[in-house]
Amino acid sequence: MKLMRIGVDLAKNVFQIHGVDCHELPVWRQRLPRDRWLQTVLEKIESGCEIGMESCGGAHHWARQLQARGFRVKLIAPQFVKPYVKSNKNDANDAEAICEAMSCPTMRFVAIKTIEQQDIQATHRIRAGLIEQRTAKTNQIRGLVTEYGLVAPKELLMLRRAIPCWLEDADNGLTARFRRLLDGLWGDLRALDERVCKLDGEITAIATSEPSAVRLQQLRGVGPMIATALVVALGDARQFANG
The missing domain is CATH 3.30.420.10 (Ribonuclease H-like superfamily/Ribonuclease H)
Structure with missing residues (x-):
C-alpha cells in the first residue's frame, strides 16, 4: 500500500x-x-x-x-x-x-505560516481586541455621562481631555458616587491606551527587524502596521506561482 x-x-x-x-x-x-x-x-x-x-x-x-x-x-x-x-x-x-x-x-x-509570523499575527489580533475594548469603553463613558447632562466629544483625544475636567468640576452636577465610577472607567481607559501603545511599539520594532517588512515599507503608503500585517497574510511568498 x-x-x-x-x-x-x-x-x-x-x-x-x-x-x-x-x-x-x-x-x-x-x-x-x-x-x-x-x-x-x-x-x-x-x-x-x-x-x-x-x-x-x-x-x-x-x-x-x-x-x-x-x-x-x-x-x-x-x-x-x-x-x-x-x-x-x-x-x-x-x-x-x-x-x-x-x-x-x-x-x-x-501559505504556511512560520512560528515568527504567527507571533506577529498574535500581536495584531491582541491589539485589535484591545482597540475593540477601548471603543466599547469610550462608548460606555459617553452614554453614562449623557444621562448626567454632559456632552461627550466624539473624538477619542478630546474625550481623554474631557474626563479629568468632569472629575475636577465640582459644579457639573455629578454625584460623589458617579465620580468614583467615572474615575474607575477613566483608569480602565488609560490602561487600555497603555497596552495598545506598548503593542504599537512592538509592531514598530518588528517592522524594523523583519526583512520582508522592511522591504514592504519601501512602498509608498506602507508603514509598520500594514507591512507586518502583509507579512502575516502573505506567508512564504515562494509558495505563490509568481514567487
Whole structure:
C-alpha cells in the first residue's frame, strides 16, 4: 500500500485520515487520537506522499511539524473544501473532501505560516481586541455621562481631555458616587491606551527587524502596521506561482 495523498481532518482530540493510492483509490481510512496521529502518519507514509489539511486552528502548527520531517503539506481554505463534501458533513467525509480538493490543478492553497509570523499575527489580533475594548469603553463613558447632562466629544483625544475636567468640576452636577465610577472607567481607559501603545511599539520594532517588512515599507503608503500585517497574510511568498 503506497499512499500518494492523504487528507487530514483536524479536531480537538481525534483526527480523521483519508488516504488514496496512485490510482485514486481509498486505501487508508482511520481515526487517530491527537497524541498518536503524527507518529502513525510518519510510520505509514513515504516522503513522496502529499498531506492536506484545512487551514483551521492548529493547521499551521501541524504543517510545520510535517514540513520539518521533509513532507510536502498543502493547506486549503475551508470554503474551497466544502464543494468536495459529497454527503452529510462528518469527519470522514471532510477528510475525503480535503484529499480530493488537494488534487485540483487550479486549487489555491494557503501559505504556511512560520512560528515568527504567527507571533506577529498574535500581536495584531491582541491589539485589535484591545482597540475593540477601548471603543466599547469610550462608548460606555459617553452614554453614562449623557444621562448626567454632559456632552461627550466624539473624538477619542478630546474625550481623554474631557474626563479629568468632569472629575475636577465640582459644579457639573455629578454625584460623589458617579465620580468614583467615572474615575474607575477613566483608569480602565488609560490602561487600555497603555497596552495598545506598548503593542504599537512592538509592531514598530518588528517592522524594523523583519526583512520582508522592511522591504514592504519601501512602498509608498506602507508603514509598520500594514507591512507586518502583509507579512502575516502573505506567508512564504515562494509558495505563490509568481514567487
